[in-house]
Amino acid sequence: MPRADAQRNYDRLLTVAETAFREHGIDAPLERIARSAGVAVGTLYGHFPNRRTLLGALLRERNEALFELGDRLLAESADDALERWVRAVTEHAAAYQGLAAELVGGADDEASELHASCVRMMRIGEDLVARARAAATIRPDVRGEDVFALMNAAAWLRGAGSAAEADRIVDFALAGMRP
Amino acid sequence: MPRADAQRNYDRLLTVAETAFREHGIDAPLERIARSAGVAVGTLYGHFPNRRTLLGALLRERNEALFELGDRLLAESADDALERWVRAVTEHAAAYQGLAAELVGGADDEASELHASCVRMMRIGEDLVARARAAATIRPDVRGEDVFALMNAAAWLRGAGSAAEADRIVDFALAGMRP
């Protein structure tokens, strides 16, 4: 079990990092985060050896919720399950600027911290695609990677341009995926 | 008319910057570019007050070619004009990592260096969309902004993920835009 002060600092760092990443993207300066948390840089690096680790910790809770939704959608087997999944993940990946890039990169980078969660996200997407294909609500040549790519591209667009425009692109792409 | 040495350095800087941006994205360190060009940092900043100016100069020739194609497509009035435009601009915006973000940002940032070229790109896109709508080869609710957003999102995906996947997304979105 960690020492009390360590635990306190860890929590503070996470809290501060969350708002920093949300407001300035995942490249927000770590030194500033440490300072904001009332802690020396070394302490931050003690808890999180690199920016990825910090991001990973930050995403843990968020991912829980997402995967829960995914499992629920798989259980429900509603017609709009895939679409709801796409919208949810898009919003998730747009939480911090730069996150979408990390996700597409992490998906096929075995060594990445986020690899596991990327794989799980893709797995859920694939299952939903398979189901939609079985129900003939989607073109048979649509692959899991396609929805993964779509979600991330849309998430990027949210951060770079407008959220509304990103949603429209998702609309068009989803329409194009229907038979 | 510029002094001979100035001209020489200007050209060298552009050449070096081109490969630097192509290989490392538009955030490639300017100090390294200057060094590669055999020039001091101050000289680089003398020619290009900021990174944007350098990018702008680099894009000038490239843009010429693109706009020429756009005008040609508008003159031809072939059925696949819009699609060819989308593919061409996607490739253009994927020339350097980070360029797509600059373009979507510059489109509605009056002060941006690239604003003019963004506007022109959008204008061509809008004209092609209008024509496609008139020919009923596209859904009537598709707007010029939509194709602009699509192109940039796809360009981003090219840099972040795979080019093939980006093309597939474009395929789906274009399919979804048809009536």
Place this chain on the structure above:
DNA sequence: TTATATTTCGAGGGTCCCTCGACTTAACCT
């Protein structure tokens, strides 16, 4: 050749990255 306007140079102050040895302290033991 000389004068000068242009251009170049690079040190320097700022931010950020990350490391590592010295210091501090929470927690456990008697």
Place this chain on the structure above:
DNA sequence: AGGTTAAGTCGAGGGACCCTCGAAATATAA
């Protein structure tokens, strides 16, 4: 309560990069 010590914290420091600005160099024209 006081001592011990492993766990945790600190922050200077070296490296990369940003950008500026006064001093030095030089291309060009008279």
